[in-house]
Amino acid sequence: MSVENTTSDLINVVALLGAAVVAVPIFRRLGLGSVLGYLAAGLLIGPFGFGWFSDPQSILHVAELGVVMFLFVIGLEMRPSHLWSLRGEIFGLGTLQILTCTLLLTGVVYLFGYSLPVSFIGAMGFVLTSTAVVMQLLGERGDIALPRGQRIVSILLFEDLLIVPLLAIVALMSPVVHAQGGDSRWLGIGIAAASVAGLIAAGIWLLNPLFRILAAAKAREVMTAAALLVVLGAALLMQLGGLSMAMGAFLAGVLLSESTFRHQIEADIEPFRGILLGLFFLAVGMALDLGVVYRNWPFILGAVLAMMVVKAIAIYVVARVTRTCHAEALDRAVLMAQGGEFAFVLFAAAAAARVIDGETAANLTAIVVISMALTPLVATLFRRFTPKTQANLEGVDAAEGLSGSVLIIGFGRFGQVMSQSLLARDVDVTIIDTDIEMIRSAEEFGFKIYYGDGTRLDVLHACGADSARAIAVCINDREAANRIVELVNQEFTQAKLLVRSFDREHSLQLVAAGVDFQIRETFESAVQFGEAALVELGVPEDEAANIAAEVRRLDAERFELEMAAGDVRAGIPLMRGNIPTKPTPTPFTPPRREARPLNEEAAEAIGEEE
Structure with a gap:
């Protein structure tokens, strides 16, 4: 039976x-x-x-x-x-x-x-x-x-x-x-309150x-x-x-x-x-x-x-x-x-x-x-x-029918500095962002920024992502960056994918997702800051540069070990080809002193992302 x-x-x-x-x-x-x-x-x-x-x-x-x-x-x-x-x-x-x-x-x-x-x-x-x-x-x-x-x-x-x-x-x-007493109702309220308090206590301490x-x-x-x-x-x-x-x-x-x-x-x-x-x-x-x-x-x-x-x-x-x-x-x-x-x-x-x-x-x-x-x-x-609604904002152009060699998503402080190297070589770039005030301010300094949400597939198509040679994700939002990486992995595999990483854990996720380049938003500037501190303390410049290079090398080794150990915690599916067991970080040779921005006045006036 x-x-x-x-x-x-x-x-x-x-x-x-x-x-x-x-x-x-x-x-x-x-x-x-x-x-x-x-x-x-x-x-x-x-x-x-x-x-x-x-x-x-x-x-x-x-x-x-x-x-x-x-x-x-x-x-x-x-x-x-x-x-x-x-x-x-x-x-x-x-x-x-x-x-x-x-x-x-x-x-x-x-x-x-x-x-x-x-x-x-x-x-x-x-x-x-x-x-x-x-x-x-x-x-x-x-x-x-x-x-x-x-x-x-x-x-x-x-x-x-x-x-x-x-x-x-x-x-x-x-x-x-009426067959029930009022005390039972108060008892029920007390039990409910005790249950909530017990759950909160367990969540905080256990x-x-x-x-x-x-x-x-x-x-x-x-x-x-x-x-x-x-x-x-x-x-x-x-x-x-x-x-x-x-x-x-x-x-x-x-x-x-x-x-x-x-x-x-x-x-x-x-x-x-x-x-x-x-x-x-x-x-x-x-x-x-x-x-x-x-x-x-x-x-x-x-x-x-x-x-x-x-x-x-x-x-x-x-x-x-x-x-x-x-x-x-x-x-x-x-x-x-x-x-x-x-x-x-x-x-x-x-x-x-x-x-x-x-x-x-x-x-x-x-x-x-x-x-x-x-x-x-x-x-x-x-x-x-129902026709798709677009942002109806005076003085701001929505992303539509655009094309360019590089699509930059996000034009805060990180995106502003990153874009200057491309603009200096006359690279054809398309830049999108969702911060209306920043877009208007940027236009006063000669930048053409389009309104567009990079987490939406239709917006990416409208921005020319399907013909872009590279897509640079420069936004200060881990979840949104992950969503964009997922969409690019699925739809725009012809483009090189470069992503601004939020922190070390995010970098592990991005490498596992197969992005072509990722960099933690504060790592390189912090290394250079430490190098400059050594020089100011009297350490020879060559020795300070070697120490900074050693910091980068040790960090890269730890990063490789974490990847080999599988320390990638949720986030983005593996969808961009074969992922190496030990990824090799892209070499980066910093200048001895930070270069003056091509348009320092504009970078300061446009506004801060964080």
Whole structure:
């Protein structure tokens, strides 16, 4: 019997993986995105398709860990200082959007003939946007790290926090609430607060020492197990405290965001996150009860359209009121005009508390699932048929139809000095940047700089990257530089790739990615500074030069040893040909004294990048 059960379980796993492997590439090839592919695959193999699975809710409970791990990875990118800088978006913009959507959506459900309490529950299930769907779409577009993406992430985080007070409101609305004492509610609040405090204490005093001990043991599989332990442990602690598992994982990620093990942890979690998130979307597709939809299709179809349209309008209006441009406001409205996975928890709790009946819960669940399925399709059609917006900035030319031997991305202090050697030899260069004030200032001194975001593939094409002999990445942003390297490796292999490195760890990543040249932004100037200090102290110039050369040699040897040991922590895929085991740094012979810039007045007046 156990053998039969094992075989049955294995068949289920194979069916899930097979459906995803077949459906997702097809939908991606059609330009519809992976989320819609997962949802369609789940519907196909679920109880209302081929019937290979009869209990999608059991899969959904496990698959929710994909959302949990997704938020943990997002937390790793959110340093506490950065999170604090978003407090206005999280609590200000988030509160305004949620209140507006709640009021309007409650009215929509009420107009369909439901009582006010049921209307409120149905509206709140739709107000809670799907974190999984929106984050997946943002990730596929590469927008998570951009300002518009960060604002959406801030609103999603605030919405995730709402599940706790909403469940408390459901309990208060229950007909059996009077059978419970008020002390239990205060006890629940105390437990929740203790859970948060415990997680923060563990993050500050326990997690880093734990990973330091495990790293010293040099057992990779134990590090992976520890990463999973942190994510699942934080989620479990928050769940036991009556809070959201996803918020617990996010908080754990934030606490580890400044850890030296951040990249290693993210690399260990990533495979599990991707698989479980895909499983989550499969389970959501299975959960769509076609029987309920068939019996009540006029109401469900009308409610889906009405609620998505009203929510989109509310989000757009709030965005415009808070001085967001038209294009970003419209994009946010399209992405967030759906219900979310927390609605399933809310509706189940409301049904258990007898606030809504079983049929109403099934109808509301179907409405949310259909809205989640429609969002990727609507977002794809919106981007396909809406003309791409460009920066409409007076006095600044956007990058379009350009060509040059060298494409320079970033014109801060580093890019300004670097470009002078090329300009001195009349090399045909194209320079792009996103700092509008710097572009305007540079033009006053004779520089022609174009507005363009180098992390976007369409901008790189417009800048002539496909015909450039060399691409120089001079920006002071590690993540953006990594993204550009990834795009160049994939699309513009004919160009030599030179990259400004942020630090030693970044240099290791860049060498592993196969860039043609990289240099740490402060290393060479620091070596020359030390050489000059020796000369000022009376050391002969020849001896000081030899010492500086020895510093460079020893650093290069350490760098080679680190590369040979595989000390490259996440970042950029290896996609630029065969990578030597021991890369040889490009020789660099500095002048005895720093040369005077060709245009020192311009370099000082244009402005600083850092």
